[in-house]
Amino acid sequence: MHYVTTKDGRLGVVIKNHLIDIQAAGITLGVPLKHTDMWSLLDGGAKAQEEVDVLAKRAYEKGIARVAYLPQLVTSALPHLRRNVFCIGKNYADHAAEIADKMGISADLPKYPIVFSKATNTLIGPLDTIPLHDGVTRKIDYEGELALVIGKAGVNIAKQDAWSHVFGFACYNDVSARDLQKRHGQWHLGKCLDGFGPMGPAITPTYGQPLPSDVRLTCRVNGELRQEATLAQMIFDIPTLIATLSAGITLEVGDVIATGTPAGVGMGFNPMRFLEPGDTVEVAIDGTLPLSNKLASA
Numbered sequence: 001m002h003y004v005t006t007k008d009g010r011l012g013v014v015i016k017n018h019l020i021d022i023q024a025a026g027i028t029l030g031v032p033l034k035h036t037d038m039w040s041l042l043d044g045g046a047k048a049q050e051e052v053d054v055l056a057k058r059a060y061e062k063g064i065a066r067v068a069y070l071p072q073l074v075t076s077a078l079p080h081l082r083r084n085v086f087c088i089g090k091n092y093a094d095h096a097a098e099i100a101d102k103m104g105i106s107a108d109l110p111k112y113p114i115v116f117s118k119a120t121n122t123l124i125g126p127l128d129t130i131p132l133h134d135g136v137t138r139k140i141d142y143e144g145e146l147a148l149v150i151g152k153a154g155v156n157i158a159k160q161d162a163w164s165h166v167f168g169f170a171c172y173n174d175v176s177a178r179d180l181q182k183r184h185g186q187w188h189l190g191k192c193l194d195g196f197g198p199m200g201p202a203i204t205p206t207y208g209q210p211l212p213s214d215v216r217l218t219c220r221v222n223g224e225l226r227q228e229a230t231l232a233q234m235i236f237d238i239p240t241l242i243a244t245l246s247a248g249i250t251l252e253v254g255d256v257i258a259t260g261t262p263a264g265v266g267m268g269f270n271p272m273r274f275l276e277p278g279d280t281v282e283v284a285i286d287g288t289l290p291l292s293n294k295l296a297s298a
């Protein structure tokens with residue numbers, strides 16, 4: 001089961017390639033449902049989630065309010081962000097090595113997670129176009145990542161409790177302007193251009209359970225495999241990331257954590273292979289729906 005947001009902003013549930021309009025299903029089945037968009041589902045906690053799940057399963061079994069799922073029918077699963085995305089830098093050893101030379105930084109593995117953030121203006125949905133920002137950057141790169149969405153707020157979260165705070169996971173592309181990232185020392189400008197954070201199309205719930213370490217992430221450019229890794233290759237695992245981020249900072253419901261990218265980004269090639277206008281980037285992760293976005297044409 002996957003939660004999505006339809007183009008008109010309503011909560012949808014995808015079950016086996018069928019998209020269920022949860023509001024329409026509730027009306028047809030005579031079940032009044034308060035949680036008709038993604039934020040009200042998140043804010044409603046476990047009770048809201050159970051209501052939505054039960055209704056979605058009934059509608060699916062009865063063939064009510066369901067159509068074949070197509071990426072064109074949905075937007076970013078989170079229709080907007082309330083806070084900046086927490087991002088982890090250099091969380092895969094082979095990626096840390098490939099960028100060290102190019103960025104003029106150390107190839108040593110970090111002793112602690114490297115954290116930066118992407119501003120709320122970066123969010124776009126599946127099939128949305130990544131802007132070119134002509135005249136601002138000439139080195140646009142992709143970073144396929146697994147994003148976590150927080151479902152239960154907390155501060156100073158212990159590693160063993162981390163997964164109980166996770167609502168679900170999604171595909172994410174940490175699009176980066178490498179020239180700005182390098183020129184300005186701090187990464188903020190290189191990471192925060194409008195539309196540089198495609199996410200979704202679904203948030204897939206984890207129900208408090210850890211994702212298996214063999215979950216595989218791939219990223220393709222125009223169909224060519226560029227990045228491939230499993231969660232086992234992370235330097236800092238997900239409980240460590242949540243414990244680190246929540247140390248003295250309250251994680252709120254709906255916060256997004258982008259967990260870092262493996263080797264194979266454009267900057268890592270010799271010569272470097274940045275995105276060209278019109279290129280398509282697809283991020284796929286086992287168990288959730290894939291994310292595809294095109295860079296705008298010149």
Ligand code: MG
Nearest residue numbers: 143174260261
């Ligand atoms: Mg990244």
